[in-house]
Amino acid sequence: MRITMTVNGEAREADDVWEGESLLYVLRERLGLPGSKNACEQGECGSCSVYLDGVLACACLVAAGQAQGRDVVTVEGLADGDELHPVQQAYVEAGAVQCGFCTPGLVVATHDLLSRRPDPTDPEIREALAGNLCRCTGYEKILDAVRLAAQRTTPTDLEGSR
Numbered sequence: 001m002r003i004t005m006t007v008n009g010e011a012r013e014a015d016d017v018w019e020g021e022s023l024l025y026v027l028r029e030r031l032g033l034p035g036s037k038n039a040c041e042q043g044e045c046g047s048c049s050v051y052l053d054g055v056l057a058c059a060c061l062v063a064a065g066q067a068q069g070r071d072v073v074t075v076e077g078l079a080d081g082d083e084l085h086p087v088q089q090a091y092v093e094a095g096a097v098q099c100g101f102c103t104p105g106l107v108v109a110t111h112d113l114l115s116r117r118p119d120p121t122d123p124e125i126r127e128a129l130a131g132n133l134c135r136c137t138g139y140e141k142i143l144d145a146v147r148l149a150a151q152r153t154t155p156t157d158l159e160g161s162r
Protein backbone atom coordinates (compact mmCIF):
# COMPACT_ATOMS: atom_id res chain seq x y z
CA MET A 1 0.00 0.00 0.00
CA ARG A 2 0.99 3.62 -0.41
CA ILE A 3 1.26 5.80 2.70
CA THR A 4 1.16 9.57 2.52
CA MET A 5 1.80 11.78 5.51
CA THR A 6 3.42 15.03 6.54
CA VAL A 7 6.86 14.49 8.04
CA ASN A 8 8.76 17.40 9.54
CA GLY A 9 6.55 19.82 7.63
CA GLU A 10 6.92 18.14 4.22
CA ALA A 11 4.45 15.96 2.33
CA ARG A 12 6.04 12.51 2.04
CA GLU A 13 4.89 9.22 0.59
CA ALA A 14 6.10 5.63 0.75
CA ASP A 15 5.15 2.87 -1.69
CA ASP A 16 4.94 -0.90 -1.24
CA VAL A 17 4.40 -0.64 2.51
CA TRP A 18 3.06 -3.92 3.90
CA GLU A 19 0.33 -3.92 6.49
CA GLY A 20 2.43 -5.06 9.42
CA GLU A 21 5.10 -2.45 8.93
CA SER A 22 5.66 0.12 11.68
CA LEU A 23 5.85 3.87 11.33
CA LEU A 24 9.39 3.56 12.69
CA TYR A 25 10.39 1.27 9.82
CA VAL A 26 8.86 3.62 7.26
CA LEU A 27 10.65 6.63 8.72
CA ARG A 28 14.03 4.92 8.94
CA GLU A 29 14.09 2.59 5.96
CA ARG A 30 11.79 4.19 3.42
CA LEU A 31 12.02 7.91 4.10
CA GLY A 32 15.71 8.16 5.04
CA LEU A 33 15.18 9.50 8.55
CA PRO A 34 17.37 7.36 10.85
CA GLY A 35 17.20 9.73 13.84
CA SER A 36 14.45 7.75 15.58
CA LYS A 37 16.16 4.64 16.90
CA ASN A 38 15.02 1.04 17.04
CA ALA A 39 16.23 -0.39 20.34
CA CYS A 40 13.42 -2.68 21.50
CA GLU A 41 10.60 -2.50 18.94
CA GLN A 42 8.19 -3.25 21.79
CA GLY A 43 7.29 0.13 23.22
CA GLU A 44 9.61 -0.33 26.19
CA CYS A 45 12.55 2.00 25.63
CA GLY A 46 11.33 5.27 24.10
CA SER A 47 14.23 5.49 21.65
CA CYS A 48 11.77 5.76 18.73
CA SER A 49 9.73 8.65 20.22
CA VAL A 50 8.14 11.02 17.69
CA TYR A 51 5.23 13.41 17.63
CA LEU A 52 2.14 12.02 15.90
CA ASP A 53 -0.40 14.80 15.38
CA GLY A 54 1.38 16.64 18.19
CA VAL A 55 1.22 13.78 20.67
CA LEU A 56 4.30 11.90 21.84
CA ALA A 57 4.24 8.36 20.48
CA CYS A 58 6.50 5.33 20.15
CA ALA A 59 6.86 5.00 16.39
CA CYS A 60 7.59 1.27 16.75
CA LEU A 61 4.07 0.73 18.11
CA VAL A 62 2.29 2.70 15.38
CA ALA A 63 1.33 0.69 12.31
CA ALA A 64 2.33 2.52 9.18
CA GLY A 65 -1.28 2.53 8.01
CA GLN A 66 -2.31 4.37 11.18
CA ALA A 67 -0.05 7.25 10.16
CA GLN A 68 -1.84 7.71 6.82
CA GLY A 69 -2.66 11.39 6.33
CA ARG A 70 -1.25 12.40 9.69
CA ASP A 71 1.44 14.79 10.88
CA VAL A 72 4.72 13.33 12.12
CA VAL A 73 7.63 15.22 13.64
CA THR A 74 10.88 13.36 14.29
CA VAL A 75 14.03 14.44 16.08
CA GLU A 76 15.36 15.62 12.71
CA GLY A 77 12.45 18.06 12.52
CA LEU A 78 13.39 19.82 15.76
CA ALA A 79 16.69 21.19 14.47
CA ASP A 80 16.76 24.30 12.30
CA GLY A 81 18.85 23.13 9.36
CA ASP A 82 22.37 22.59 10.68
CA GLU A 83 21.57 24.46 13.89
CA LEU A 84 20.71 22.22 16.81
CA HIS A 85 17.52 22.83 18.75
CA PRO A 86 18.26 24.23 22.26
CA VAL A 87 17.15 20.90 23.74
CA GLN A 88 19.61 19.02 21.52
CA GLN A 89 22.36 21.51 22.36
CA ALA A 90 21.68 21.12 26.09
CA TYR A 91 22.10 17.33 25.83
CA VAL A 92 25.48 17.83 24.13
CA GLU A 93 26.71 20.44 26.61
CA ALA A 94 25.55 18.53 29.68
CA GLY A 95 27.47 15.44 28.57
CA ALA A 96 24.23 13.48 28.42
CA VAL A 97 25.12 11.77 25.14
CA GLN A 98 27.31 8.69 25.38
CA CYS A 99 26.48 5.98 22.85
CA GLY A 100 23.60 8.22 21.78
CA PHE A 101 21.13 5.46 21.12
CA CYS A 102 18.58 6.79 23.61
CA THR A 103 19.24 10.44 22.82
CA PRO A 104 16.81 11.14 19.95
CA GLY A 105 13.89 9.76 21.95
CA LEU A 106 14.95 11.65 25.06
CA VAL A 107 15.27 14.87 23.08
CA VAL A 108 11.75 14.53 21.68
CA ALA A 109 10.36 13.59 25.11
CA THR A 110 12.16 16.56 26.70
CA HIS A 111 10.77 18.85 24.01
CA ASP A 112 7.30 17.52 24.81
CA LEU A 113 7.80 18.00 28.56
CA LEU A 114 9.03 21.59 28.22
CA SER A 115 6.17 22.52 25.92
CA ARG A 116 3.78 21.42 28.69
CA ARG A 117 5.91 22.38 31.72
CA PRO A 118 8.49 25.06 30.85
CA ASP A 119 10.05 24.91 34.32
CA PRO A 120 9.63 21.31 35.49
CA THR A 121 10.63 20.05 38.91
CA ASP A 122 12.99 17.10 39.17
CA PRO A 123 10.13 14.68 39.97
CA GLU A 124 8.24 15.99 36.93
CA ILE A 125 11.32 15.42 34.75
CA ARG A 126 11.74 11.90 36.10
CA GLU A 127 8.09 11.10 35.51
CA ALA A 128 8.05 12.55 31.99
CA LEU A 129 11.16 10.61 30.97
CA ALA A 130 10.30 7.39 32.79
CA GLY A 131 9.54 5.67 29.49
CA ASN A 132 12.95 6.50 28.01
CA LEU A 133 15.68 4.03 28.94
CA CYS A 134 19.39 4.79 28.89
CA ARG A 135 22.03 2.14 29.46
CA CYS A 136 25.01 4.49 29.63
CA THR A 137 24.61 7.70 31.57
CA GLY A 138 23.07 6.76 34.90
CA TYR A 139 20.47 9.48 34.16
CA GLU A 140 22.11 12.27 36.22
CA LYS A 141 23.51 13.98 33.15
CA ILE A 142 20.16 13.59 31.44
CA LEU A 143 18.55 15.45 34.35
CA ASP A 144 21.25 18.13 33.98
CA ALA A 145 20.45 18.38 30.27
CA VAL A 146 16.75 18.87 30.89
CA ARG A 147 17.41 21.52 33.56
CA LEU A 148 19.77 23.32 31.15
CA ALA A 149 17.27 23.06 28.33
CA ALA A 150 14.55 24.48 30.58
CA GLN A 151 16.73 27.52 31.32
CA ARG A 152 17.46 28.17 27.67
CA THR A 153 14.35 27.18 25.76
CA THR A 154 11.88 29.90 24.89
CA PRO A 155 8.19 29.37 24.02
CA THR A 156 9.09 30.07 20.37
CA ASP A 157 11.55 27.15 20.42
CA LEU A 158 8.67 24.83 21.29
CA GLU A 159 6.18 25.98 18.68
CA GLY A 160 5.20 24.03 15.61
CA SER A 161 5.50 20.44 16.77
CA ARG A 162 2.33 20.03 18.74
Ligand code: FES
Pocket (backbone or CB within 6 Å): 037, 038, 039, 040, 041, 042, 043, 044, 045, 046, 047, 048, 049, 058, 059, 060, 061
Ligand atom coordinates in the same frame (compact mmCIF):
# COMPACT_ATOMS: atom_id res chain seq x y z
S1 FES B 1 12.06 0.99 19.82
FE1 FES B 1 10.12 1.82 20.21
S2 FES B 1 9.94 1.88 22.35
FE2 FES B 1 11.84 0.86 21.99
Ligand code: FES
Pocket (backbone or CB within 6 Å): 096, 097, 098, 099, 100, 101, 102, 103, 133, 134, 135, 136, 137
Ligand atom coordinates in the same frame (compact mmCIF):
# COMPACT_ATOMS: atom_id res chain seq x y z
S1 FES C 1 23.65 7.24 25.94
FE1 FES C 1 23.79 5.10 25.50
S2 FES C 1 21.78 4.36 25.93
FE2 FES C 1 21.74 6.40 26.61
